[in-house]
Amino acid sequence: MSASSLPSSSQERTPILELEVLAEKAANAFRPFLGPEGFDLAQYQQFLNTMYHYTARSGEMIQHAGSKAHDEELKQFFKYMCNEEQGHYLLAKEDLKELGGEVSEAIPQSVQDFHHTWFSLGDTIYAYLGAIYVFENIAKHVQKEGKDLFARLNLNKKQRRWVAVHLEADLVHGDEIIDLCSRYFDNNPSACLEGGRAMCDCWINVFTHFGRA
Numbered sequence: 711m712s713a714s715s716l717p718s719s720s721q722e723r724t725p726i727l728e729l730e731v732l733a734e735k736a737a738n739a740f741r742p743f744l745g746p747e748g749f750d751l752a753q754y755q756q757f758l759n760t761m762y763h764y765t766a767r768s769g770e771m772i773q774h775a776g777s778k779a780h781d782e783e784l785k786q787f788f789k790y791m792c793n794e795e796q797g798h799y800l801l802a803k804e805d806l807k808e809l810g811g812e813v814s815e816a817i818p819q820s821v822q823d824f825h826h827t828w829f830s831l832g833d834t835i836y837a838y839l840g841a842i843y844v845f846e847n848i849a850k851h852v853q854k855e856g857k858d859l860f861a862r863l864n865l866n867k868k869q870r871r872w873v874a875v876h877l878e879a880d881l882v883h884g885d886e887i888i889d890l891c892s893r894y895f896d897n898n899p900s901a902c903l904e905g906g907r908a909m910c911d912c913w914i915n916v917f918t919h920f921g922r923a
């Protein structure tokens with residue numbers, strides 16, 4: 711969540727088409743919930759609760775992925791990502807508090823599925839690179855819709871930090887993982903795509919089951 715960016719040797723940013731398609735597919739599942747027929751205030755609170763749980767283990771999850779890194783550049787990247795992401799769950803909790811809500815003790819099933827999938831991605835770093843590529847490139851597809859949601863629900867700044875931070879920070883994170891994958895994807899395309907597909911499915915799963923426990 712710091713303002714710093716990742717030092718990069720090349721800044722190539724050649725997007726990987728197959729992963730871009732998955733990121734857009736994931737964004738398409740989210741978009742209707744942001745639009746005019748999307749979340750009402752109660753559903754937005756439920757979404758924040760889900761995102762609290764969804765991001766609660768980010769630090770641990772990124773460290774798990776980073777433990778598979780086999781060179782200095784990848785190790786540095788995962789260390790940086792851990793710093794960027796690990797406090798975000800608190801934003802969801804605080805946003806919810808501002809709206810008079812509280813996070814649940816129970817972890818939604820879609821989040822439990824996500825955690826299980828993440829820790830089962832296998833021993834290669836490439837699956838995690840594909841997964842992160844997809845996650846970090848969702849926000850660029852819903853920039854306008856996110857801001858429309860703030861206006862439609864009349865959310866003040868303290869009630870929208872989780873979404874606002876991701877809309878902004880993930881534009882940078884999205885470019886950073888594109889840059890990294892420009893250089894690593896060809897080492898193991900099938901593992902990268904497998905990770906990307908798994909994470910796309912996890913994100914869609916949140917909305918398929920939204921409204922249920």
Ligand SMILES: [Fe+2]
Pocket residue numbers: 795846879880883
């Ligand atoms: Fe991010």
